[in-house]
Amino acid sequence: MPLRIDVITIFPDYFAPLQLSLMGKAQQSGLVTIAIHDLREFTSDRHRSVDDTPYGGGAGMVMTPEPWGQAIDAVVTDQSTLIVPTPAGKLFSQPVAAELAHSTHLIFACGRYEGIDQRVVEYYRPRIDVRELSIGDYVLAGGDVATLAMIEASVRLVPGVLGNPESLVEESHQLPGVEYPSYTKPPTWRGLDVPEVLLSGHHDQIARWRAEQSTIRTTHNRPDLLPGS
Numbered sequence: 001m002p003l004r005i006d007v008i009t010i011f012p013d014y015f016a017p018l019q020l021s022l023m024g025k026a027q028q029s030g031l032v033t034i035a036i037h038d039l040r041e042f043t044s045d046r047h048r049s050v051d052d053t054p055y056g057g058g059a060g061m062v063m064t065p066e067p068w069g070q071a072i073d074a075v076v077t078d079q080s081t082l083i084v085p086t087p088a089g090k091l092f093s094q095p096v097a098a099e100l101a102h103s104t105h106l107i108f109a110c111g112r113y114e115g116i117d118q119r120v121v122e123y124y125r126p127r128i129d130v131r132e133l134s135i136g137d138y139v140l141a142g143g144d145v146a147t148l149a150m151i152e153a154s155v156r157l158v159p160g161v162l163g164n165p166e167s168l169v170e171e172s173h174q175l176p177g178v179e180y181p182s183y184t185k186p187p188t189w190r191g192l193d194v195p196e197v198l199l200s201g202h203h204d205q206i207a208r209w210r211a212e213q214s215t216i217r218t219t220h221n222r223p224d225l226l227p228g229s
C-alpha cells in the first residue's frame, strides 16, 4: 500500500522540488503518491479569498475555516492523518518522521498569514488523527517550507525509497548525538590531509575515532543531545 500525501496550499509552486531527485524517484516508483491542491480552488467568492481579520484584534490576517473544510473534505478518509505545521506545535523529529513514513494517508494543511482558524483543527480532531507540528523554534512565513522538510524526512524512511538501506541502519545505530565528520578523495586538498586513521584500513580504530569525533562534535554543537543531559 503506497503512502499517499495530499498537500493543501495557496502556493502550489512551492512544491515543485518534490518532482526532483529522491522524492521524484519515490513517486515514479509508486511507493509514494503526492498530490498538491490549491486552496483557492475551494473558495466560493469572486475574489477567491482565504483570509479575514482576527477576532479579538491583533495584527495580520487569519485564514478562514470554510475553504479548509472544503479542501480537506475533498481528500480525507478515516485513514487520514491531518498535519498542520505551526510554530506552536509539538516538535517534529526523526522518530515522528518514522511514524509518518508508516502512515497510509497524510494531509498537510499549509497555512499562511497568522495561521488557520483553530476550528479546523477542532473539527477534524474527533474524526481523524490531527497533529500540529513545528520543525523548530523559529518563525517561517508559512507552513509550506515546514511541509517540504517533513515530507522529505518522512518519505526517505518509506521502505524501498532509499536505494541503500545501509545508510538507514547506520543512522539508526548512531550513538546519541551528532554524526562524525566525513571525508573523500583527494587525500590532500589545499594542504589539508584526511585524518590518517581513515586511510589505515583498521576498522576498529576507525570506529573508535568516529565515535570520539561524534562525542566531540555533540559536546561542542549539541550538548543537549549528550546522554544524561
Ligand SMILES: Nc1cc(-c2ccc3cc[nH]c3c2)n[nH]1
Pocket: 085, 086, 087, 110, 111, 112, 113, 114, 115, 116, 133, 134, 135, 136, 137, 138, 139, 140, 141, 142, 143, 144, 146
Ligand atoms: N516550525 C515553524 C512552523 C512555522 C509556520 C507554520 C505555519 C505558518 C503559517 C503562517 N506562518 C507560519 C509559520 N514556522 N516555524
